[in-house]
Amino acid sequence: METVLIVDDEPLMLKAITRLLSRAPCTFDGCTYNIKLLTFSDAHEALEYLRLHAVSLVLSDYRMPGLSGVELLSAALELQPQAMRMIISGYADLDALMAAINQAQIYKFIPKPWSDYELVSSIAQALRHRELLLDNQRLADMCRLKMKQDxxxxxxxxxxxxxxxxxxxxxxxxxxxxxxxxxxxxx
Structure with a gap:
């Protein structure tokens, strides 16, 4: 089961995404992912959760009080580099997008309002990409072990x-x- 953590300061957005992900299958490249969904309306609480619990993907709103989505995802990158990171925003600000890409190394930027298909598909693609990265890491670890480099x-x-x-x-x-x-x- 893949754990997806969603952070948005607007409770209605969290409800809409939760409702969508509870009824639409997360499928990509022949893989269907079972999702455990966690939602937070406070970015600091989400960050505390990330300090203690592993997640597969973090989807964050860009503009939030106290801690921006880029700041949250940058911290998530430090805490859990193997977790995928995505930003969702109603503001199509090029500077924000560049900051998210450069600082937080996001996988995808999703505009609000989103297309249901695009959101579910993007989450499934991100989970599949993560799965491939982890497989690649395991193979590299096996090679390093065999070559006595690790x-x-x-x-x-x-x-x-x-x-x-x-x-x-x-x-x-x-x-x-x-x-x-x-x-x-x-x-």
């Missing part, structure tokens, strides 16, 4: 980090103790 431990670390973002980031206190809770910084 260790099994390093490959396992990358695999675990992709499954559970942040799991391999260890935090230490000034006295050398392992920090399990971020609030332990001040103790």
């Amino acid at each position: 260790s099994p431990q390093e490959q396992e670390r990358r695999r675990l980090e992709a499954l559970e973002p942040g799991i391999t980031r260890v935090r230490w206190s000034d006295d050398g103790a392992l920090l399990l809770d971020p609030s332990d910084d001040n103790k």
Whole structure:
């Protein structure tokens, strides 16, 4: 099952996309994807979710209060580089599009109002593209392992980090103790 996270500060947009994805099959290139859909109207809450949970795709509105879509997707790129990123916007601003492409490395820009077919098709295409990228990464890892350019431990670390973002980031206190809770910084 593919997890798709959608962020838009307009609740009606979230409802419309949810309704569309619940009734239209996400199919591309002979592959049909089962989607677990998560919606957030607050970009900061979505970012917190991304810090702790792996997702397959993040679809974000461009203009939101507090954190723009480009800022959110740039952070998502840092946290989960294997997740696909897409922007949806009612503003056809060329500068915004260039920023999204350059900073957040988006897969696609979808204008509002969207065509239902285009939106569902774009999500399916992005999921298929991600699947191919992950297959390519697995093959490259196997080659590096065979050529002794990578260790099994390093490959396992990358695999675990992709499954559970942040799991391999260890935090230490000034006295050398392992920090399990971020609030332990001040103790």
